[in-house]
Amino acid sequence: MKKYGVNELRQMFLDFFESKGHLVMNSFSLVPQNDNSLLLINAGMAPLKPYFTGAEIPPRTRVATCQKCIRTGDIENVGKTARHGTFFEMLGNFSFGDYFKHEAIAWSWEFLTKVVGLDENRLYPSVYEEDDEAFDIWNKEIGVPADRIFRFGKEDNFWEHGAGPCGPCSEIYYDRGEKYGCGKPGCTVGCDCDRYMEVWNNVFTQFENDGEGHYETLKQKNIDTGMGLERLAVVVQDVDSIFDVDTLCALRNKVCEVAGKTYGVNHEDDVSIRLITDHMRSATFLISDGVMPTNEGRGYVLRRLIRRAARHGRLLGIEGPFLEKLSETVIEGSKDGYPELEEKKTFILNVLHNEESQFNKTIDQGLKILADLEAEMKEAGKSVLGGSDAFRLYDTYGFPIDLTKEILEEKGYTIDEDGFKEEMEVQRKRARESRAVSNYMGADATVYDEIDRNITTEFDGYDKLEAASKVTVLTTETEIVDSLMEGQKGTIFVEKTPFYATMGGQEGDTGVITTANGVFRVEDTIKLRGGKYGHVGVMESGMISGGEEVTLKVDEQERKDTCKNHSATHLLQKALKTVLGAHVEQKGSLVNPTRLRFDFAHFQAMTPEEIAETEALVNKEIQAALPVTTQIMGIEEAKKTGAMALFGEKYGDEVRVVSMGDFSVELCGGTHVANTANITLFKIVSEAGVAAGVRRIEALTGNNVIEYYRQMEENLHTIAKTLKTSPAEITEKITHLQKEVKELQSENESLKSKMAQDSLGNVMDQVVEVKGVKVLASAVDGVDMNGLRDLGDQLKEKLGEGVVVLASAKDGKVSLLVMATQGAMDKGAHAGNLIKAAAAIVGGGGGGRPNMAQAGGKNPDKIPEAIAKVAELVEGQLK
DSSP states (O other): OOOOOHHHHHHHHHHHHHHTTOEEEOOOOSSOSSOTTOSSOOSTTGGGHHHHHTSSOOSSSEEEEEEEEEOOTTGGGBTTBSSOOSEEEEEEEEEESSOOHHHHHHHHHHIIIIISOOOGGGEEEEEETTOHHHHHIIIIIIOOOGGGOEEEOHHHHEEOOSSEEEEEEEEEEEEOOGGGSOOOTTOOTTOSSSSEEEEEEEEEEEEEEOSSSOEEEEEEEEEEEEEEHHHHHHHHHTOSSGGGSHHHHHHHHHHHHHHTOOTTSOHHHHHHHHHHHHHHHHHHHHHHTTOOOOSSHHHHHHHHHHHHHHHHHHHTTOOSOOHHHHHHHHHHHHTTTOTHHHHTHHHHHHHHHHHHHHHHHHHHHHHHHHHHHHHHHHHHTOOEEOHHHHHHHHHHHOOOHHHHHHHHHTTTOEEOHHHHHHHHHHHHHHHHHTSOOBOTTSSBOOGGGGSOTTOOOEEOOSSOSEEEEEEEEEEOSSSEESEEETTOEEEEEESEEOOOOBBTTBOOOOEEEEOSSEEEEEEEEEEETTTEEEEEEEEEEEEEETTOEEEEEEOHHHHHHHHHHHHHHHHHHHHHHHHHOTTOOEEEEEEOSSOEEEEEEOSSOOOHHHHHHHHHHHHHHHHTTOBEEEEEEEHHHHHHTTOBOOTTOOOOSEEEEEEETTTEEEEOOSOOOSBGGGGOOEEEEEEEEEETTEEEEEEEEHHHHHHHHHHHHHHHHHHHHHTTSOGGGHHHHHHHHHHHHHHHHHHHHHHHHHHHHHHHOOOGGGOEEETTEEEEEEEEESOOHHHHHHHHHHHHHHHSSSEEEEEEEETTEEEEEEEEOHHHHHTTOOHHHHHHHHHHHTTOEEEEOSSEEEEEESOGGGHHHHHHHHHHHHHHHOO
8 A cells, every 4th residue: 555645645535526526625714704603613514514504505516625623622632642633634525415325435435445545354334323224335335244344322423513413423444453552352443542543434414403302304414524634644654643644744853853852752852742743733724814813712722822832842942933943844744735825924934933922021921920929839838829820820921731830840839720720611601601692503593594595696786886676585683574664674685786795894885775665774785695685774664575676776975985995905905015014914904984994914013104104105006096907717817916815715716806007906806996096095094903913004085084184173273272372383382381391390399398398397306226226217297109208318318327217198098118228227127028017007008128118008097106116116127
C-alpha cells in the first residue's frame, strides 16, 4: 500500500466522490453562518444543516466536502496524549434525499480498498444493533463475513443531537496490527487501545426525534458521512499518531528546530511540542477565517490557543517571538487545500505577532500578581491559593490553571481547584444564558421558518428603483397570513424586487409598496435563507392580499446617499492599505443613508497625519471622477484581477466585481454610485479601537459633510458668543483665559498654604521624644491631602530628625499623613505600618512606604484619639 500524504488523500477522496456524481464544495468558514448553537464549525455536516432540514434547497442532491473543524472540549488533554487535537479536517459525502445505505456503504468500501488500497481483511464494519438492513448489505452485498461485523448499541452507533433529524450509524475500523495493541486477550474492535482505529462513519439520517424520544421516519432520508483526514493518514502512513503524519510532522519538526529540542526524548518536552503543533494549526486557520483574539466567544478560543502555545514555548526555553515562524510552516503545508492561507498570510502573521507580543507583556504582569499573592499567603500562613484568585489569573492574564499550579507547587503551595471550577461554571452559565433561543438549525426561531423553502425572490434593483411584482407570502410578526390590514406590522414577500436587503454591511432599502387599495411603508428589507427578500414594515392604509400585483418603490434619496457611503468604503479600504500597509483587512462595515462605519485590522491608533493623508487620498479619487463599473465573473477569474474578498464571506461560483477606475477592485454585491464624483465629499469624523487589533473609522459623504461643517460653524459662533469675542479671535481669547486661570490657581494655593499654617499655629511645643526619636502629632482643620503634604514637608524640615503625623477633617472625611526621616527609620520607624494602625482608629485604611504614607477615614470625631495614640504606636516600632 502506497503511503499517500495528507494533501493527496484529500484530493483522492474529493475526486472519487466527484466521479460518483457529487458536487465538490470548498470548505466553509470555521465561523458558523446563521447558527447560534455553535461557536465554531465542529463537524463536516454542521454548515450543511439547512440542506438536511429542508430549510434550503441544496445546489445538488449529492455533495462532497473536506471541512476544516475545531473542537476544544478536550483542550486540557492536548499535548498530554498523542490522540487529542483541536483542529482536524473532516472528509464527507452527503446525500439529501438521493442515495441511501446501499450506495453509501458500497462507496466507502470501494474508496478504502480500491482507491486507497487498504487490505480488506483488516477492515471491520460496525452497525447499530437493530439495523439488520445495514448488516445484510455488509454481509450479503459487500461480502464481509458475519463474524467480522460488530453490532453496537445506541451510545456508539446511533447519531442524534436533541430534537431533529437522527439515525443509525455504520462505522469502519482498521486493524493496525499487534504493535499498536494492548496485548490483552480478547482485544478486538471497540477496545480502548490504538490497534483498531475507526476511520469512517456512515450516518443514515432516517428518523425525526421530537425531543421526547419519539421517532418518526423521514420522507427525505439523508446520508451524512464523516471521516477524519488525519486519522486516515495515520492508517495509510502506518505511523503512531496524528502528530506523525506528513504535514503535522513537518510542523512538529519546526517546533523542535525553533526550541532546539528532539522529539521523543523527554516526556514534558513532548507534551509542549505536541500542544504547540496542534494549537498553531488551529490559530492559523481561525485567523485565516477572520477570527481575532478577544476576551469572549470564538475570539477567546483563539486567544487561549495562542497564549497556551506561547506559554509552552517558554517552558521549552524558546526566547523571543516564535509563533510566526511556525504559522509559515502551517501555511506552506496546507495552502494546496486551503488557498486562503496563502492569500491572508501577511495578515495572519501580523495578528500572531501582535498577540504574542501582548502576551509576553501580560505574562510578566501575571507573574508579578502571582508573586504578590504568594507573599500574601506566606504572611497569612496559608498554603492554598483561593479559586477566585486562580480564576482572575486565568481570565485576565491568560494563565491556564496548570501554569499557576505548576509555579505554586515549586514553592510548596496548592490551589483551591473546586473554587476555580465554580468560577469557571459561573462564566460558562453566563455564556449559555446569553445564547439566543434557537431552532434545530441553531438560528433564531421566527415566523419565517414556516415559509415554503421553494419560494424565492429575484433582486433587480441595481439599475432601477421601481418595479411591479406579485405578492407570494405575507406574514405578521407571529404568523403567515392571507392579507395585511391597516395598522398591522408585517413582512411582504414578492417574486421580484428593486429593494436591496441588508447584507455585506449595507443596510436594507426603505420605501413603499402600493396597490389600488393599500399602502405599505417598508422600514427595512431583509434577506432570508433560500434567497427570500422580506420587506418589513407597517400597513399605512387599506390592505394588501396574497397573489396581488403590487408596485414597489425604493426611497430614491436614501438609496443615493447609501450608494455614496458604500462606494466611499471601497475607496477608504484602498486608501488605508496605501497609507498604513497591505496588512489592513476589512473586519466589518455599516453603510446607511446618513454615515459609514468601517472596521479594519490595524494594531495601533492612526496618527492625525495618517488620518489626514487617508482622507485626502479618498477625496482625490472622488475628484478624479473615476467610472464605477461592475462585472459578473468566476471566483478564480475575479481573484486574478486582484479583487479584494471579505473575511468570512461564502462566495458562489460567480461573483460581482466592482471597480473604481484602476484604484479599487473589490468583490461586492452592494449598490454603488455610477462615478466617484457623485460622492462629492468625504470626511473622517472619528478613529478609535473597538477590539484587539481592530480599529474603527466613522465618516460622512456628500450633503452630510456639508451639514457636519454647518453644525461645526454654528458651534464655533456659540463658543465665540460665550467668550464675548469673534470666531477669528477665539484662540487668542482662550490663551489669555488659560494664563489668567494659572495665575489664580497659584494665588489660591498660596492662600490655602497660609491658611493651613495659621490653622496649625505654633505646634513645635507639641513635640515629644520617644526612645530618643522626636514625634510630632497634630490635628488641623479643613485641609486636603495636598495641603497636609506641604505642611508635613515644612514641619519635617523644622523637626530635623523624627516622625511627623498630621490629621485633618474636611467635608466629613478624614485625611491622615505620616512622614519619617532617615534617622527615625534607622531606629525602626515605618510610616506605612504606623498609618495602618492610626487609620483603623478613624474608621479607614491606607498604607505606603517607610518614609511616607497617607490614608483616609470616615470618623472625624476619632481624630483626637488617633493623635493621642501616635506616641505609643511609634514606641512599639522602635528598636
